[in-house]
Amino acid sequence: MRFHVLTLFPRMFDSPLSGGVIERARASGLLGIQIHDIRDHSQDRRRTVDDYPFGGGPGMLMKPAPLFEAVEAVMAAIPGGAAPVVLLSPQGKRLTQRVAEEMAQQDHLVLVCGRYEGVDERVRQHLATDEISIGDYVLSGGELAAMVVIEAVARLVPGVVGSCESALSDSFTTGLLEHPQYTRPAEFRGWQVPEILLSGNHGQIARWRRRESLRRTYERRPDLLESAPLTGEDREFIESLRRL
Numbered sequence: 001m002r003f004h005v006l007t008l009f010p011r012m013f014d015s016p017l018s019g020g021v022i023e024r025a026r027a028s029g030l031l032g033i034q035i036h037d038i039r040d041h042s043q044d045r046r047r048t049v050d051d052y053p054f055g056g057g058p059g060m061l062m063k064p065a066p067l068f069e070a071v072e073a074v075m076a077a078i079p080g081g082a083a084p085v086v087l088l089s090p091q092g093k094r095l096t097q098r099v100a101e102e103m104a105q106q107d108h109l110v111l112v113c114g115r116y117e118g119v120d121e122r123v124r125q126h127l128a129t130d131e132i133s134i135g136d137y138v139l140s141g142g143e144l145a146a147m148v149v150i151e152a153v154a155r156l157v158p159g160v161v162g163s164c165e166s167a168l169s170d171s172f173t174t175g176l177l178e179h180p181q182y183t184r185p186a187e188f189r190g191w192q193v194p195e196i197l198l199s200g201n202h203g204q205i206a207r208w209r210r211r212e213s214l215r216r217t218y219e220r221r222p223d224l225l226e227s228a229p230l231t232g233e234d235r236e237f238i239e240s241l242r243r244l
């Protein structure tokens, strides 16, 4: 999968994308992340990319021309010449695991980072195919949001995370929060790992994990239970929690 990021601050991407699974996947060629400086597409010698809003008001807006030209240059280099253009925006669709899963199906994804008071509306209307928000708060720019999208999507690309299974059991992928996890030692400062996990009985361990996953979701994010795929046994267990 290839990410193409358009930003006014290319250097912000240097260190967050050089570590852990992302770095490994880039080195192996599974992932490509190309950072493009929007200023390279400004149309004057001062490399201007912003201007005052028509009608007045505080702050500056990103001009449409450098953004359109930057996206067009990226598209020209993509085989087939087409890919989703995602504008990072607090007004966009909220990033969830489902949205990340959909994005992970793409071969190429163009991520456009806004700055200042945002972008000229024609960028939303005629350039972006999607608008994504990473939450109901306002950042100063789309760069950190783009990095969040890259990290969330990249780990869903087959082969990026060492064991496929670990991504499959992540919180939200199953529709539930993940069950508690423990590693060695079995006793730490007097706190014991649940006995069942040491039993070697895989059937019982799987059942315990499912129940703890349901319990945790019921306690912390009951809203998820409304759309999670649940068996009859799951529902009975949740009912027993409600009766407590």
Ligand SMILES: C[S@@+](CC[C@H](N)C(=O)[O-])C[C@H]1O[C@@H](n2cnc3c(N)ncnc32)[C@H](O)[C@@H]1O
Pocket: 087, 088, 089, 090, 091, 112, 113, 114, 115, 116, 117, 118, 119, 132, 133, 134, 135, 136, 137, 138, 139, 140, 141, 142, 143, 145
């Ligand atoms: C200061 S914000 C502009 C906010 C804009 N005036 C508004 O009220 O919608 C500058 C840029 O940061 C990015 N940004 C801010 N908050 C974000 C969020 N929650 N999710 C994704 N991008 C965000 C967007 O790219 C945005 O264009």
